[in-house]
Amino acid sequence: MWRVTTAIRVFALALATGIVLSDDRAGVSGPLLAALGVIAATGSALDWTTDLRRTGWTATAEMLLAALMLASADPSAGLYAYLAAPPVVAGLRQGLVTTVNVAFVGALGVLAAVGAATGSDPRPQLIDAGPWVLSGLGAGLLTSWQSRSLRHLDARRAPYEAAHHLMAQLHGLARRREVGLDTAQLAADLESHLRRATGATASGVWTGSVEEGLVLLSSYGDTTSLAAEVGRPPEARSPGVRVLPIQGTEGVLGFVALSGVLRWNEEIGDKAAEVTDNFALRIDTAVLFDELRWMATSEERNRLAREMHDGVAQEIVALGYVVDEIASISDDPEARALAEGLRDEISRVVGELRYSIYDLRHTVSDHxxxxxxxxxxxxxxxxxxxxxxxxxxxxxxxxxxxxxxxxxxxxxxxxxxxxxxxxxxxxxxxxxxxxxxxxxxxxxxxxxxxxxxxxxxxxxxxxxxxxxxxxxxxxxxxxxxxxxxxxxxxxxxxxxxxxxxxxx
CATH class of the missing domain: 3.30.565.10 (Histidine kinase-like ATPase, C-terminal domain)
Structure with missing residues (x-):
């Protein structure tokens, strides 16, 4: 779609240039035409994104700047042809509402620039700009109607494209070892930093909530009673125990509990909170990545199980039928004995394959x-x-x-x-x-x-x-x-x- 919107701007500039060249005011309008080229290039550069909200504001700002600049400079009438481009771009990428808004903003810009000028008759400029604004509005509405299926397709693809972009970035960081994606390692590192900062002798990191259940990620020292401390109010906790929340992107991700803290003051508390906040986003990302990795692993195990069942297992079963046929038509006792032994071995292999398929599919579910x-x-x-x-x-x-x-x-x-x-x-x-x-x-x-x-x-x-x-x-x-x-x-x-x- 970016190529199409860029082509629309280029066509509008070419149309304006052609009309200006046929006008006797071409020399005066040259700088304005160059300024329109800069506005068009900037709009095309900002359109290079999948964020539809940003592209809507791009067309609106582009229309307003062009209208204010042209209406306040008394240019050649041909330059107003560019005012038809932003509404068409908005119609292609945003739809009916944005198209109307962009055309309305352009009309307001022209009126504001003409109204600010003193001592001149505004009617010629309004007559020059009006047809192009209305033409842009009409073409934009038509384009919006014709391109609605493309916008719906882009809207459906946008989350997947954004997810792919983020996963690619995360993968690159992991390959360069600039970020860890192991929740247990990150939790253990968080504990280590907090113990050094607070002097604690034991620690534990949990994800989840007290109401829905806590899941232990990592522990150090004797943490048998620390999980119970998380759910207690601060005044009811045992002496020397501190609990810090881990703030994720969607609220509290979990808790880290420390015991054996001999002294706790405001400076230590601030330092502990800073350490926890530094690890929070990394742990939150690692937990999400663990879930994605678990889903991918589970899907791959199921795929392998299907391939084994539909491929190797069926072929070995078919081989068993061939062996049975050999045993049934052979008159040689030794050949029949060998065939029976081979048949037993095939049955054993098929049984092992069935065990392997079950191993692949069996998981820890709700229980x-x-x-x-x-x-x-x-x-x-x-x-x-x-x-x-x-x-x-x-x-x-x-x-x-x-x-x-x-x-x-x-x-x-x-x-x-x-x-x-x-x-x-x-x-x-x-x-x-x-x-x-x-x-x-x-x-x-x-x-x-x-x-x-x-x-x-x-x-x-x-x-x-x-x-x-x-x-x-x-x-x-x-x-x-x-x-x-x-x-x-x-x-x-x-x-x-x-x-x-x-x-x-």
């Missing part, structure tokens, strides 16, 4: 992690495994962050899958305990044990990386009474130590 784990284990039992499953869940306090719960579920899926495929166990124990701050996840079996990493198998390495990403420690060892024990737990300072801060 808490215990519900997702229970559902996953029920699906495991329903598919014909001989494992006896023992579940122990103890969840209290605020829910863990969505990222933490998702990573815990993926670790549990990998550990349970290893038990099902490799352990030859009869019993599986799954234990999950959390108080909303600390957590422990344990998966045990009574199988053959010796769960050591194997070449070209990345399960344990992936589990370790996921654990480190949420500030937890993963331990894989032999179970006391035989089998394997996978234990995942947080500890006081896990997040802070991961981010490079010192422990007290």
């Amino acid at each position: 808490r992690l215990s519900g997702a784990l229970s559902e996953y284990v029920r699906e495991l039992v329903a598919t014909g495994t001989d494992l006896r499953v023992h579940l122990t869940f103890d969840e209290s306090g605020a829910p863990l962050s969505a990222r933490t719960e998702t990573e815990l579920l993926r670790i549990a899926q990998e550990a349970i899958s290893n038990v099902r495929r490799h352990s030859r166990a009869e019993n599986l124990w799954v234990t999950f305990v959390t108080d909303g701050v600390q957590f422990q996840l344990t998966i045990e079996d009574d199988g053959i044990g010796s769960a050591a990493p194997r070449d070209r198998h990345w399960g344990l390495q992936t589990m370790t990386e996921r654990a480190a990403g949420i500030g937890a420690v993963l331990e894989v060892c032999n179970r006391d009474h035989g089998g394997t024990r996978v234990h995942l737990s947080t500890h006081h300072h896990a997040t802070a130590a991961r981010e490079g801060t010192s422990r007290p």
Whole structure:
């Protein structure tokens, strides 16, 4: 659309130039024609934007400046031809209302400039300017009616173009490492700065609200009772505890709580508030980016699951039918035995693919992690495994962050899958305990044990990386009474130590 509006201005200037050249006052009108060129170029430059509000004001200002300049300078009548351009531009980009407003502003500008002139007859200038203002109004109204579908399309595309522009900027900053997008890291950095500024010995950062529930992002030291302090009024809080709100773009994003503050004065309070405000926008952006990343990851997992189901799985099933056909027509007992063995292996691979597809699609939805784990284990039992499953869940306090719960579920899926495929166990124990701050996840079996990493198998390495990403420690060892024990737990300072801060 920018090319079209620029062409309209160029045409108006060319028309005005042609009329002026045929007039005997061409020399006098030259500077005014050059000034109109500057106004047109400025308007075209300001039109290079997706902000429709700005382009509306651009056409209005362009019309007013041109009208005041021409009507006050007594130019050649041909220069008034440019007054038809801004209403047409407004009609193309804004619609009927803006077109009328721009033409009305131009008429007022001409009247004001003519009225301010003394000792001259205003009628010739009004006669010269009037037809072009009316022509611009008519053409603008017609253009507005004809281009309404284009404006609606631009209006629908504008949010996506703005979002794309912002995401591109954010991506560039992240690639240049000028901004971090990890909420846990930013929360840990905020804690570290506040502890240095206030002398606190323990701290925690939560997002959300007291009414709807707080989600822990990061903690340092013993923060078991800090979450309860957030919801209390200042006068009811324990000695040495301070709570600072984190102001996001749409209100309070969350809270940071500090304990062990020996002294608190106005200077320390101002410094703590300044540190919190400096991190607030970064954390707000990181939380939003986490949500977008989670949505993209979930969509990609579902896409992979569909591709596996509709592609590889169906082809392997078809291969099984071929093997069945070979076994049915062969008279060689050895060939039939080989075909039956191959058929069993194909059935096993298809079963593994189905497990993998379910792993990809299974997520922590509205229920808490215990519900997702229970559902996953029920699906495991329903598919014909001989494992006896023992579940122990103890969840209290605020829910863990969505990222933490998702990573815990993926670790549990990998550990349970290893038990099902490799352990030859009869019993599986799954234990999950959390108080909303600390957590422990344990998966045990009574199988053959010796769960050591194997070449070209990345399960344990992936589990370790996921654990480190949420500030937890993963331990894989032999179970006391035989089998394997996978234990995942947080500890006081896990997040802070991961981010490079010192422990007290």
